[in-house]
Amino acid sequence: MLKRTPFYDFHVSAGAKLVDFAGWEMPLLYRGIVPEHEQTRNSASIFDVSHMGRLYFSGKEAPTFLNRALTRNVADQKVGQCRYSLVCNEAGGVMDDVIISRDTKNWILVCNASNRPKILAHFNQLRRGWNMDFDLADQTEATGMVAIQGPKAIAKLASILPVDLANLKRYQFESTSFMLVKLTVFRSGYTGEDGVEIILPGKMASMAMKLLAGKLDRPDATIQPAGLGARDTLRLEAGMPLYGHELTEQTDPLSAGLAFAVDLTKDFVGAEALRSIAQSGPKRKLVGLELEGRRIARQEMMVLLDNQPVGQITSGTFGPTIQKSIAMAYVDAPHAAEGTALKVDLKGSQVDARIVKLPFYKRPSK
Amino acid sequence: MSAPTDRRYLQTHEWHKLQGDIVTIGITQFAADELTDITFIDLPKVGAKIQANQRFGEIESVKATSDLYSGVSGTVTQVNDALQNEPGLINRDPYESGWMIKIQITNPAELNNLLSVEDYLKKVGH
Numbered sequence: 001m002l003k004r005t006p007f008y009d010f011h012v013s014a015g016a017k018l019v020d021f022a023g024w025e026m027p028l029l030y031r032g033i034v035p036e037h038e039q040t041r042n043s044a045s046i047f048d049v050s051h052m053g054r055l056y057f058s059g060k061e062a063p064t065f066l067n068r069a070l071t072r073n074v075a076d077q078k079v080g081q082c083r084y085s086l087v088c089n090e091a092g093g094v095m096d097d098v099i100i101s102r103d104t105k106n107w108i109l110v111c112n113a114s115n116r117p118k119i120l121a122h123f124n125q126l127r128r129g130w131n132m133d134f135d136l137a138d139q140t141e142a143t144g145m146v147a148i149q150g151p152k153a154i155a156k157l158a159s160i161l162p163v164d165l166a167n168l169k170r171y172q173f174e175s176t177s178f179m180l181v182k183l184t185v186f187r188s189g190y191t192g193e194d195g196v197e198i199i200l201p202g203k204m205a206s207m208a209m210k211l212l213a214g215k216l217d218r219p220d221a222t223i224q225p226a227g228l229g230a231r232d233t234l235r236l237e238a239g240m241p242l243y244g245h246e247l248t249e250q251t252d253p254l255s256a257g258l259a260f261a262v263d264l265t266k267d268f269v270g271a272e273a274l275r276s277i278a279q280s281g282p283k284r285k286l287v288g289l290e291l292e293g294r295r296i297a298r299q300e301m302m303v304l305l306d307n308q309p310v311g312q313i314t315s316g317t318f319g320p321t322i323q324k325s326i327a328m329a330y331v332d333a334p335h336a337a338e339g340t341a342l343k344v345d346l347k348g349s350q351v352d353a354r355i356v357k358l359p360f361y362k363r364p365s366k
Numbered sequence: 367m368s369a370p371t372d373r374r375y376l377q378t379h380e381w382h383k384l385q386g387d388i389v390t391i392g393i394t395q396f397a398a399d400e401l402t403d404i405t406f407i408d409l410p411k412v413g414a415k416i417q418a419n420q421r422f423g424e425i426e427s428v429k430a431t432s433d434l435y436s437g438v439s440g441t442v443t444q445v446n447d448a449l450q451n452e453p454g455l456i457n458r459d460p461y462e463s464g465w466m467i468k469i470q471i472t473n474p475a476e477l478n479n480l481l482s483v484e485d486y487l488k489k490v491g492h
Binding site (some may be wrong): 017028029034058229233243293294295296298317318320347 | 399403404405406408424426428429431457
C-alpha cells in the first residue's frame with residue numbers, strides 16, 4: 001500500500017498522473033513535464049515534497065551527535081541557518097544528502113524519502129554506540145512540505161506569508177505561526193530558481209494549498225502545481241545531484257564535487273576515509289556533459305575516449321530551458337577537465353559530448 | 367481510456383492501420399502519455415526491411431527511452447519526417463499526424479497475430 005501525502009486529494013482533483021516514488025503515491029506531472037518546467041523558470045510552481053523525511057533532533061547532546069554524524073560542521077551554525085550536508089558511512093560512501101537546520105529548540109534534518117528508513121536505523125545505531133542522550137522524532141507523516149519555486153515566487157508569497165521574505169536570505173529559515181498554524185519557511189530549493197520550502201502540519205495542507213496556489217482552474221495563475229518530472233529536469237539543468245544517481249554508497253562527496261559540505265578538520269563518520277581520498281585526490285570526478293543532437297544519455301551508459309570506457313552517466317535529459325541534451329557523469333580524473341571531448345555510448349551508437357562547467361543553467365541575476 | 371477501432375495493436379503499444387497492402391504504424395495515446403514529452407525519435411529510412419516483432423526504432427522523452435516494434439514484416443515506403451522537428455506531435459496527435467512509418471507488407475496473415483482494440487485495452491488495464 002503506497003503512502004499518501006496530505007496533498008493527495010489535491011493531486012487527484014488537479015488531474016495529476018500519480019506514480020510510486022520511494023513508496024509514496026506522488027504526482028509525476030499535472031499538465032506535462034515541459035510546460036511545468038517552463039512555468040517554474042518563467043513564473044512559479046508549487047511542488048509537493050512531503051515524501052521527503054523530516055527528522056527533529058532535540059536535547060543536550062543533539063548538536064554533538066549531529067556534528068559527528070554529518071560531514072558538515074554544525075558547531076558554529078546559528079539559529080535560523082540551514083546547511084547542506086552529507087551522511088557518510090565509515091568508508092566515506094554517501095548514505096544520504098540532507099539539509100540540517102537549527103531552530104531555537106531543536107534541529108530539523110530533511111532527508112531523501114528513499115533513504116529515511118536507512119538513515120533512521122543508522123542514527124539509532126550511532127546513538128547506541130556513542131551512548132548519547134537526545135530525542136529523535138520522525139515527523140514525516142505528521143507534517144507536509146511544499147516547495148514554491150520560480151522568479152515570481154517570492155514577490156507573490158510576500159503578500160501571503162507572515163514572514164519578512166525580503167530579509168530572509170538564501171539558506172535561512174524562520175518558524176512562525178499563521179492563523180494558529182505552525183509554519184517553517186526555508187529560503188531554499190532544488191530547481192535553480194529562487195523560492196521557499198515550507199513545512200506545515202499535515203491537517204492544514206488543503207487550506208494551505210488554496211492559499212498558496214490560488215485557483216488552479218486559472219491557467220494564468222502566477223503559481224501552478226508541478227510534479228516530480230519537472231523537479232528532475234529543473235535540478236538537472238541546475239547541476240544538482242540526486243541520490244541514487246550522482247550520490248550512492250559507492251560514491252564519496254569529494255568525487256561528487258561537494259567538498260564545501262565536508263569539514264575534514266573535525267571528527268565524523270567517514271572522516272578518515274575522506275581525508276585519505278582528499279590527500280591522493282579523487283580517482284574520478286562528477287562532470288557535466290553536453291551531447292550533440294537531441295538524444296538523451298541515461299544512467300549507467302558508458303562514457304568513452306578513443307573507444308575506451310573512461311566514465312559512466314549518472315543522469316541525463318533534454319534540458320527544456322537550455323534546449324540541449326545534457327548529462328552528469330563520473331569521469332576518470334585525468335579526463336575530467338572542462339572542454340574535454342568525449343563520446344557517450346547510446347546503446348551502440350557513439351554520440352559526441354563535451355565536458356562543460358556545472359550548472360548548465362543559472363538564473364539571470366536581478 | 368479508448369483507442370481507435372480501425373486498427374490492430376501490439377502489447378508494446380504500437381498501433382497498425384491497414385490500407386490496401388500498406389500498414390501505417392504509430393504508438394497509442396496511453397504510450398505517449400506514459401513516456402511524457404517526447405524529445406527525439408529514431409526511425410528507419412525508406413526502403414528499410416522490417417521484420418515482424420523486431421525493433422524498428424527508438425523513442426525518447428525527458429523521462430525514458432523506449433524501443434519501437436512492428437507487428438508485421440515488409441519494406442518501409444514512407445517515414446513521417448515532420449516528427450524529426452516536432453516529436454511532440456506524437457504526444458498531441460498519436461493516431462493521426464503523429465504516425466511514424468508506412469510499411470508495404472509481405473505477409474498479411476501476420477496482422478491476425480495482433481491484438482484487437484478491446485484486447486489491447488484489456489492488456490493495459492483499461
